[in-house]
Amino acid sequence: MLFNNTATVGDEGGLKEYLGGIQKTMDWKTWKPFVAGAELTFIIPAIGQELYDELSQPTAGLDAAQKQLKDKLRMALAWYAYLDAMPSLITVTGDGGMVMNSVPNTQAMPKWLFVATVKSHQEKADRYLEAALAWLEWKADWFPTWKGSASFLIQKSQLISSASEATKYFPAIQKSRRLYLSIRDYFNAAEEEFIRPVLGAAFENYLKGKLAAPEVLFSPEEKEVLALARKAVVQFGFALAVPYLNMNTDLRLVSETDGIVNENALTGERLNIIRSNALAAGHEKAAELRNCLNAQASATVFPLYYTSDLYVAPVESGHVRRPKNDPSNPFYVL
Known part of the structure; x- marks a missing residue:
């Protein structure tokens, strides 16, 4: 995984380094399934399995370019994981079913706030991932594993x-x-x-x-x-x-x-x-x-x-013959 296997999300290398607004300590095992799901859904399809496997190694063993890319991808991954986790984290599930927490001096999140929060997280995650991919393309020569992958060939x-x-x-x-x-x-x-x-x-x-x-x-x-x-x-x-x-x-x-x-x-x-x-x-x-x-x-x-049948030699006037217009189309090509 792109995140370290920490005890809590606040440990070094944990989610809290990339997420703002988390005031409580939460166990890593609570978030781990959502991080894994977000990697499978968003990160791996974007960069390919080969590069993902390379970046999943311990950070200490990566070179400077790999560390930079991993850090950028973590920013996006953290918010995608948060987005996936939200519906589950506002409930408590056990043998007795699903209930909502009712802690003193707190209240349940209203619907409008949930909707606004989901939209905000989604926008952050998309923006960070697109920025990471733009940086990856800019520095493509630094990542031979990516340039030689099947994912790269299909995408490009x-x-x-x-x-x-x-x-x-x-x-x-x-x-x-x-x-x-x-x-x-x-x-x-x-x-x-x-x-x-x-x-x-x-x-x-x-x-x-x-x-x-x-x-x-x-x-x-x-x-x-x-x-x-x-x-x-x-x-x-x-x-x-x-x-x-x-x-x-x-x-x-x-x-x-x-x-x-x-x-x-x-x-x-x-x-x-x-x-x-x-x-x-x-x-x-x-x-x-x-x-x-x-x-x-x-x-x-x-x-x-x-040399194909599609080629049409320009006429002497310099104009090229255009195809006939289709009367069913709502436009006309001059």
Whole structure:
């Protein structure tokens, strides 16, 4: 585990070093299952089993870079564990069933405070984990175990591989890892449905292969194509996901807990407008991508695309023929 096997959460290397607001002493064995569950749910999928195993060694045996990363991941892990533990820690469970503590001079947490606390913990955990992952990508050369792992190859071969990257091309995501994870499969679906038909399977696989090999440099033309493809993927993926997301006006995921509405969710009409706008933006970027490919492709630039059936030579006027518009779409590509 990323935390030491301590007697209490306040011991050196324990949870209390990373959590604010814990005034009471609590046994480590009370928190350990929640820490293990949070690692399994949030940390291991984000960094891969190989790097997790490396960082799980005693801190004294790690180098400076590993210690820095472990410390950053602990910040996120502590709040994820706290989040998972909250519903259970406010009750006492035994052979007699489940009851609530009634300590003198204390009272049960009201519902509104529970809801606000959950939202605050969730925001902290997501923000800290995204910051740790951004630092890991920045210092990737320091972690050969991670760069050689299956998790890294799968993650980096995706056009949109993190919340930070999604935010770069669609600022409304606001580096929210929770929102990114809710849309990630739709980004992958958008690649298959909208981008592969533009790039062609061979050229797409070539680009994704280079993404998974960060030591290989992209040419300026390839960087331009990747940027356009990513802009299109983010818009298409978001459009595919919108009907299944419950969001507020800040595009944050919201929910209803025990009859208490946490936020005012967007209306169906507003979601449809957002979806239509995202689809239109996606098709616009896909058209730009197609034009860019046809304008620059040659026997030496994008040769896989140039020799495919998708390539259309620019006409003498300098314009590229565009596909026919579908009357069923709520937009028109000029």
